[in-house]
Amino acid sequence: MNQFGKEFRLSIFGESHGTGVGISIDGVPAGLPLNEDDFKNDILRRKSGGKGTTPRIEGDEPRIMNGVYNGFTTGAPLMVYFDNTNTRSRDYAFVHDTPRPGHADFTAFKKYGGFEDYRGGGHFSGRLTLGIVAAGVVAKKMIGAVSVNAKILELGGSVELDKVLDAAIEKGDSIGGIIECTASNMPVGIGEPFFDSLEALIAHMVFSIPAVKGIEFGSGFAAAKMTGSQHNDNFIDVNGKTETNNAGGINGGISNGNDLILRVAVKPTSSIHVKQHTISLKEGVRKDLEVEGRHDTCIAVRFPVVLESAVAIVLADLMLQAQLIPRINSKGYIGK
Numbered sequence: 001m002n003q004f005g006k007e008f009r010l011s012i013f014g015e016s017h018g019t020g021v022g023i024s025i026d027g028v029p030a031g032l033p034l035n036e037d038d039f040k041n042d043i044l045r046r047k048s049g050g051k052g053t054t055p056r057i058e059g060d061e062p063r064i065m066n067g068v069y070n071g072f073t074t075g076a077p078l079m080v081y082f083d084n085t086n087t088r089s090r091d092y093a094f095v096h097d098t099p100r101p102g103h104a105d106f107t108a109f110k111k112y113g114g115f116e117d118y119r120g121g122g123h124f125s126g127r128l129t130l131g132i133v134a135a136g137v138v139a140k141k142m143i144g145a146v147s148v149n150a151k152i153l154e155l156g157g158s159v160e161l162d163k164v165l166d167a168a169i170e171k172g173d174s175i176g177g178i179i180e181c182t183a184s185n186m187p188v189g190i191g192e193p194f195f196d197s198l199e200a201l202i203a204h205m206v207f208s209i210p211a212v213k214g215i216e217f218g219s220g221f222a223a224a225k226m227t228g229s230q231h232n233d234n235f236i237d238v239n240g241k242t243e244t245n246n247a248g249g250i251n252g253g254i255s256n257g258n259d260l261i262l263r264v265a266v267k268p269t270s271s272i273h274v275k276q277h278t279i280s281l282k283e284g285v286r287k288d289l290e291v292e293g294r295h296d297t298c299i300a301v302r303f304p305v306v307l308e309s310a311v312a313i314v315l316a317d318l319m320l321q322a323q324l325i326p327r328i329n330s331k332g333y334i335g336k
Contacts, residue, residue: 007320016120016127022081028330032073045305052297064123068260080134102270135227136309139316150181172273177300183260190255190318197253205310214265220250271295
């Protein structure tokens, strides 16, 4: 449902136009230095305001509600909360009768019988990724020397990012993108085959993020066109270092010590200013739909830090299970 993880366990909550959104995290070791300022860099990377992002600008000020005392985590559940302060719910009055193509409006209406909060996408909104980023900040601290970084490879099928963004903005349409994430300084042995393999858990977490439509590790789908002699990564030392990294740092669902590499496909935003066709749920007839309001032209622009956070969350959970992260340090947590 709205929970993820075994040792590092998340509970996500909130709606796009509700009082606020946030995350509750269980399993954070005691003694980890943490305050609101620690969240600001990654939150700023996710924040709207740049080209191709929504004009809705929220303060996104993190509030640590519990789990921290005197600047250190206590070992109790940690909750980080963000107020919603800039909503225009009237922009979504049409959604309950004429669902947006590509969005969760129709499926949510059917699943919850019309009781769902549909304003701004409600619980299905990308705004809830703010809680994932907050959890990612904590996870990045916990995993220490492992460094997780993501970047945009292309938007709308092009590497000319500004050009393709400008064209989509001009048309009132939206575009998707491809984001690549690399985790360096990986330990060997992370992952629990079969069902909790490193790929399986990352894919589970990543597909929980709104707008994700595909994922691949290492050479990914290109592996289907390769021979074994081309795809196999030859070893060059006893620590598992390889000449190539077609496996993306994973063999048998377990990290092999090489860089963990994955790529994610992010779909175009569903809310666009181009005329679309939908159905009136009350009248049962087709209708034209032109969506007004404030929306991202390309949600992928704000996606790299969300993907980093998702990967870091999985690594923190698995490293806790493997006892690679100390539960407590009497002299203060030693980490980032």
